[in-house]
Amino acid sequence: MKPAILVIYYSQTGQLKNLLDSILAPIQAQADIDIVAIEPTRKFPFPWTNNAFFDCMPECVLQIPEEINKMHIPEKKYDLVILGYQPWFLSPSIPITSFLESNYAHILKKSNVITVIGSRNMWLNAQEKIKEKLKSFDAHLIGNIVFRDKNPNLTSILTVIRWSFKGKKEAGKFLPEAGISQLDIQDASKFGPIILSNLTETQHLHNHLLHNGSVFLNPALIILEKRGIANFRKFASYIREKGERGNPNRLSRVKLFNRLLLVGVFLLSPISTITAKLSVLFNKKTIEKEVSYFKSIGYKQNAI
């Protein structure tokens, strides 16, 4: 009998869907695959407006779910669930949190799960939150595949801004293509056969994926992400005091967050990158342990 695989995902621009299609293409004939998209009832605009974009931060960081449309998940026993998601503001995106908090997420109960992340390059806190959620369902995380923008951090911030607010993903005169490269999307197909051939030996699957480059981690980004999420958490509660997403009463606080974030990213980022790199140099042993933890599928509380 063919193994049954359920794929659950959200993708706003289609990037993550393309990655999943590429992974699954070589194993279509050998597996029984059902793909179900998460659709937020209240759609997120694309391209984004400034206010709509930054107004999402508190609900992402505090993991506050919103309504999603009915999901048609076939009632079957699945050998594997692939959960495709993206980080928003260093946290699971609102549609993913909304799925995980919905009744549909019971399909994850005691299931074998592989997470597939389509990120810019900062996904650590988001994955910790997903691991926590999977634990609450007694699900077994058996693999993680992370796709990222391989350009330098600041370049990828500039291109993601152009992509998010102007809808332009392709390379321009001065900037490369935004997001995950077409080459990496095509190359994702190498993971399909690895997943299929290791489904029965789930303990080894993640190691096989790692040997094939499923997770790359820049140690300095661990430090930058820890600093970032600590600030986001404070700002998230401060904005939520004024109401829910979309409430005009909180707009002045959202705009303040927007400005401070841009100052942090463009003015302070060179300094914080240098201090993060120095910290990596002086705390080699600790950082090595952290890299190995975040590349793994293990879970310990408050890792970030």
Ligand SMILES: Cc1cc2nc3c(=O)[nH]c(=O)nc-3n(C[C@H](O)[C@H](O)[C@H](O)COP(=O)(O)O)c2cc1C
């Ligand atoms: C509101 C918003 C916040 C984002 N925050 C992050 C982030 O914290 N870390 C990161 O690596 N990528 C971030 N991204 C990029 C997304 O993770 C993702 O790669 C991109 O939106 C494309 O995904 P899609 O398949 O849903 O179109 C963000 C994107 C959006 C729209």
